[in-house]
Amino acid sequence: MAVFKEKNIRKTAFRQKVLDVFYNNENAVTIAQIESSLGSHDRITLYRTIRTFIDAGVIHEIVMPGDLKKLALCNDCLNKHDDEHHHTHHHKHVHFHCEMCDEIICVDNDLPHINLAGYRVDYIEVQAHGVCPRCI
Amino acid sequence: MAVFKEKNIRKTAFRQKVLDVFYNNENAVTIAQIESSLGSHDRITLYRTIRTFIDAGVIHEIVMPGDLKKLALCNDCLNKHDDEHHHTHHHKHVHFHCEMCDEIICVDNDLPHINLAGYRVDYIEVQAHGVCPRCI
DNA sequence: TTCTTTTCTGCAACAGTGTTGCATAAGTAT
DNA sequence: ATACTTATGCAACACTGTTGCAGAAAAGAA
Numbered sequence: 001m002a003v004f005k006e007k008n009i010r011k012t013a014f015r016q017k018v019l020d021v022f023y024n025n026e027n028a029v030t031i032a033q034i035e036s037s038l039g040s041h042d043r044i045t046l047y048r049t050i051r052t053f054i055d056a057g058v059i060h061e062i063v064m065p066g067d068l069k070k071l072a073l074c075n076d077c078l079n080k081h082d083d084e085h086h087h088t089h090h091h092k093h094v095h096f097h098c099e100m101c102d103e104i105i106c107v108d109n110d111l112p113h114i115n116l117a118g119y120r121v122d123y124i125e126v127q128a129h130g131v132c133p134r135c136i
Numbered sequence: 137m138a139v140f141k142e143k144n145i146r147k148t149a150f151r152q153k154v155l156d157v158f159y160n161n162e163n164a165v166t167i168a169q170i171e172s173s174l175g176s177h178d179r180i181t182l183y184r185t186i187r188t189f190i191d192a193g194v195i196h197e198i199v200m201p202g203d204l205k206k207l208a209l210c211n212d213c214l215n216k217h218d219d220e221h222h223h224t225h226h227h228k229h230v231h232f233h234c235e236m237c238d239e240i241i242c243v244d245n246d247l248p249h250i251n252l253a254g255y256r257v258d259y260i261e262v263q264a265h266g267v268c269p270r271c272i
Numbered sequence: 273t274t275c276t277t278t279t280c281t282g283c284a285a286c287a288g289t290g291t292t293g294c295a296t297a298a299g300t301a302t
Numbered sequence: 303a304t305a306c307t308t309a310t311g312c313a314a315c316a317c318t319g320t321t322g323c324a325g326a327a328a329a330g331a332a
Contacts, residue, residue, distance in 0.1 A: 014310075121232075
């Protein structure tokens with residue numbers, strides 16, 4: 001859990017508590033989920049913490065149509081091994097949205113290559129919708 | 137432009153003006169763009185019109201990380217021909233975001249098939265980021 | 273056309289989400 | 303321990319989107 005040192009951001013009690021929420025949840029979480037996990041806290045500080053975490057590459061934002069926004073740990077904060085491209089944050093996973101339980105799951109899976117004539121494609125994001133293993 | 141009849145929603149002067157904004161723009165537009173195109177207008181009515189258009193399958197919403205939200209005409213409102221699956225709205229195109237001009241372009245392109253073991257995938261969305269032909 | 277019904281519009285008020293400025297508190301390096 | 307830097311918590315605010323309701327407009331029928 002030396003995330004703070006690795007990412008070169010200050011370790012504070014508040015940030016540790018927020019980070020723990022991510023470690024305690026298997027899948028992506030909403031800000032509302034974080035808030036209820038934290039108990040009494042300052043909203044503004046939370047928003048700033050989230051921004052700090054995103055900028056540092058600790059977490060990433062997942063948005064879906066219909067104002068569904070969640071946050072999830074970046075891969076290199078889960079498995080501490082591949083610390084190579086932690087600045088070029090192009091996640092090698094699919095964001096899966098389960099229509100049943102409404103969870104968003106980062107599924108490790110190689111992304112397909114998309115060739116668009118005339119375009120320079122730097123990276124792609126894939127969002128899949130359906131039913132997760134637990135709900136099938 | 138018999139969109140109103142096709143989609144079974146009432147034709148009003150306001151809705152026609154909003155629809156024209158979409159027809160006058162090649163790519164996806166933000167709500168702010170619509171508002172400035174309209175001139176003086178009622179914000180609430182605009183939001184309700186957008187909701188009506190989305191529900192009727194006239195336009196679709198495109199969201200990208202970083203609070204970037206845009207709206208675009210659905211395919212079957214552009215080319216009037218294929219009126220088949222206008223209820224199952226799984227757009228057969230990639231949403232391309234140009235990092236230079238910040239435009240979002242719906243690129244006609246078959247979506248790849250994604251196989252996720254254990255998951256039932258109903259449909260996927262693909263967002264590509266890079267540089268569009270005009271900015272290359 | 274004119275009437276009737278249904279839906280839309282525009283206003284007011286409000287709810288949710290996220291930001292900025294600033295003084296104080298806490299973290300980090302020497 | 304000290305000095306320096308950054309984070310926190312508060313207040314106030316900005317932006318985005320929603321709800322309720324009365325009056326206006328659209329669509330269908332007589």
